[in-house]
Amino acid sequence: MRYWLFKSEPSTWGWDQQVAKGDAGEEWDGVRNYQARNFMREMAVGDRGFFYHSQKEKSVVGIVEVCAEAHQDSTTDDHRWVCVDIKAVKPVKNPVPLDMIKADPRLTEMVLVKSSRLSVQPVTEEEWDIILELSGSQG
Numbered sequence: 354m355r356y357w358l359f360k361s362e363p364s365t366w367g368w369d370q371q372v373a374k375g376d377a378g379e380e381w382d383g384v385r386n387y388q389a390r391n392f393m394r395e396m397a398v399g400d401r402g403f404f405y406h407s408q409k410e411k412s413v414v415g416i417v418e419v420c421a422e423a424h425q426d427s428t429t430d431d432h433r434w435v436c437v438d439i440k441a442v443k444p445v446k447n448p449v450p451l452d453m454i455k456a457d458p459r460l461t462e463m464v465l466v467k468s469s470r471l472s473v474q475p476v477t478e479e480e481w482d483i484i485l486e487l488s489g490s491q492g
Contacts, residue, residue: 445488
């Protein structure tokens with residue numbers, strides 16, 4: 354299993370909307386960055402990810418699971434753009450704000466810290482475990 358982070362503006366698509374989609378999940382569509390697209394091409398069903406609210410909140414708020422591998426993004430006819438489907442697994446016990454992530458010396462190499470604008474990004478297993486610890490959650 355690999356780990357990822359999915360960033361969304363809560364005013365556009367928030368955790369509660371993701372949860373409402375249930376086990377069917379929802380396309381993680383509209384990504385128009387080649388690096389983020391390439392990460393989605395690497396994803397497999399069962400991979401886990403953090404659901405991250407960007408903008409004002411800037412916090413990890415939930416855990417999601419990839420439930421469909423990369424396929425054509427339904428929001429465009431341009432064959433270059435793909436998406437995966439994700440479903441909500443559970444909220445984290447306590448949201449983990451970006452400031453807390455940046456303050457933890459164990460997370461200085463995390464993509465979220467070094468390249469925070471990327472909407473889909475990998476998370477190492479060690480980073481995954483640290484953020485779960487910070488949230489008071491378990492895998």
